[in-house]
Amino acid sequence: MASTAQIEVRDGNIVAAVQDFLGKLLADQEIAGIFTPRQLEAKGTVMPALITSADKLATADPLAPSFPLNSARQVAQLTRGDLDGGLVAVMRPCEIRAFVELIKLNQGSLHNLVLVGVDCYGAYDNQGYRRVMENNGDSLGLEGSNSFIKKAAAGEIGAGNGVPGLARACLACEHPVSPVADLTIGLMGADLGSQIFIEASTPKGEGLLSRLELKDAAPGDARDKAIEALVAKRKAYRDAMFEETAEAxxxxxxxxxxxxxxxxxxxxxxxxxxxxxxxxxxxxxxxxxxxxxxxxxxxxxxxxxxxxxxxxxxxxxxxxxxxxxxxxxxxxxxxxxxxxxxxxxxxxxxxxxxxxxxxxxxxxxxxxxxxxxxxxxxxxxxxxxx
Amino acid sequence: MSEFEPTIVAFVCNWCTYTAADLAGTARMVQSPNVRLIRMMCTGMVDPKYVIKALLSGADAVLVSGCHPGDCHYINGNYKARRRIKLLTEILTGFGFDERRLKLTWVGASEGNEFAETVNKMVEDIKELGPGEATAIEVM
Known part of the structure; x- marks a missing residue:
């Protein structure tokens, strides 16, 4: 049932393409706000924000390799009752999965909410992110996110030479794509020089996607293959980690x-x-x-x-x-x-x-x-x- | 050296197993004196942390015992207890606790003999098994 559209990537700026998509979502009559990570000026910190004004989307950055907080509890807080308008929450797969657990405990709700999942290559832990920033003259910003995603897609993010690797939790994560999201910002298997995918996997997502009138895309099996390969790698890492921890x-x-x-x-x-x-x-x-x-x-x-x-x-x-x-x-x-x-x-x-x-x-x-x-x-x- | 005498903490439900224990006592059945009974209103209110706390604080084993399935005074507390014991067994055995140190049994109010047997069998098993894995460590 899943239908897929695409957003054009200009000048290799993937974050701008994502922002372009978020802008289209915010312009939709049923959407009043967008919950998304964004870059703060202060020390290159990345924190989520609830954004209601289109001009504030210029710092939105769901692709940043920084993960200081699992936002499930924040989204739960936003969906506990009447929100006065539709909400789009842009989250990592693990954040969506945590939110799903909170829904079951009646601490959050899907009502009036569109879950937008982002293909996740992982992130640095807090210490690692600080070190990466130091290497980059204390700022990564939107440009840092672009280069991170390109390197990650090419399989070039690894530890060594004073550069920290991704958080172990991410290296061991077998869920780089959310199974529950209404819409998914698809990076895996896309030709990031020219496009990213927007995938709808629920009726709610389909409805919204069709109103946005984006260009259709056919990801073929490149996307499935890319995801499969990443999951296999992560499962192997995870199993080795389990073995080591069980022994310890x-x-x-x-x-x-x-x-x-x-x-x-x-x-x-x-x-x-x-x-x-x-x-x-x-x-x-x-x-x-x-x-x-x-x-x-x-x-x-x-x-x-x-x-x-x-x-x-x-x-x-x-x-x-x-x-x-x-x-x-x-x-x-x-x-x-x-x-x-x-x-x-x-x-x-x-x-x-x-x-x-x-x-x-x-x-x-x-x-x-x-x-x-x-x-x-x-x-x-x-x-x-x- | 005297024989190892295990300490077993037993969380028993008021309506079934506690009554059975009472019956075993009044009927003067022979029972090992190693069990410390804790009377709960229902096995469904045995919080996992009670069990963990007991095992970390010197108990060599924990027995949880309540009404037979279908007989729960509160309709389904014992079914909930069964899932919690399953959960605890998974967690504790993973960290090296022997699975025989946590036991769930169904003993009805009239089954005094069954209670005495359960206790005697468990004490025998734990004597064979030796002191609890966590009883010697200085960490709680």
Whole structure:
């Protein structure tokens, strides 16, 4: 059913072609605002903005290789109730997948919303992006995004010679294209010197696309092949990462070593788009223990690591969010002590999602595994008895 | 050296397994004294973090036990518990906890003998298995 149109790329300026497309969307009578990452003057920071005026689109940049925040929670906030007009949200595939999980928890909605996915070659982590900027005289800007996309499409983004590689979460991400988006800004398999694709994959997307009256395109199988090749590469990276992490956390002692640097700042939870509790139990009085309790625990084993409840926190977090984890890697981005938490949470998520034959972010119709049950299932946990 | 005596924390539901435990006691059935019973209104309210906390704080194993499927006082709490135990098993075994350290059973209110048997069998299993993997580490 998917129909594809194209936007012309002039003078090798891919970002301008995307902005051109966003301008056409904003001009549509049903669209009141566009939520998109944009370049800020300050220190080359890239942050999302809700844009309602066409002249403000000149700094919009969904292609920037910077990913300081998973915007799912922001879009959830914008779609919780009446928005006074249609909204277009331009998001990375992992942001859309996180948003899909929030929809299932009634924390966001598709009502009045057009999801525009962007083909994602990945991004640098915060530290890596800063280093890349330093190499570029403290600015990357729109031109930096253009050259990043061209290099990434040619498979030339890699670590080495003082240049950082992409975030590990991105290298291990097997979802470079969103399965749920209404419209997709297609870069993969396109001849970026002359065009980018706009793909509609839902009736809502089709309707909007037809009103824009863009030129039709036939991506052929070049696009599918490009995506397939990238996914294969990333899956291989992911599986190697899982193996390495499983080995490093194979026993509770090893897991304790793995988490040794954790200071219970809970940044990984704050940055996590799918850690859904309004108030986290770990910041409540439940974990404000009495002094004599610490002494008791210490006496039992001769010593007690402080701060306490670190392992309990990480295991409980896995119990809460692992079935919804979409692997965006913001947890690792937010960790002040560089604990590879993304690797840990992704591994845990891979195990639990497989156990429930569930894939986070795949479809808004799929119920979260812990919100439903069958009369007869998982008899192995009760010793074979139903 | 004295034989290893495991500590087992058991979260039991008020309506079925707690009553069964009571029956086993009043009927003077022989049971291993290694179990610390925690009476819950329903297995459906056993939060995963209770189980994790127990295993990290010195318990060698955790038993969760409630009404048979279809008998839940709150209609479906035990089905929810089953999914949570499945989830916990996946998480904990991945980090080296033996799967026998977390057990879910259905024991009805009249099954005092079944409760005593479950407890005795579990204590025997855990004695064989040895102390919990996390009981020696200084991290909670």
């Amino acid at each position: 956390t194979a026993t509770p002692e090893k897991l304790a070593d793995y988490l040794a640097g954790c200071i219970n700042c809970y940044n990984c939870r704050v940055a996590c788009p799918v850690c859904y509790c309004r108030e986290c139990v770990f910041v409540t009085d439940v974990f404000s223990h009495e002094p004599w309790q610490y002494m008791g625990w210490a006496r039992k084993k001769g010593a007690l690591r402080m701060p306490t409840d670190t392992m309990l926190y990480h295991l409980t977090r896995l119990a809460h969010m692992s079935t919804a984890c979409i692997g965006c890697g913001q947890c690792s981005n937010a960790c002040p002590n560089d604990i590879p938490v993304m690797e840990l949470f992704r591994l845990g998520a891979h195990r639990t999602q497989e156990a429930f034959e569930y894939e986070a972010g795949r479809s808004p119709e799929e119920a979260p595994p812990l919100s439903v049950f069958q009369e007869k299932e998982f008899s192995e946990v009760t010793g074979g008895l139903d």
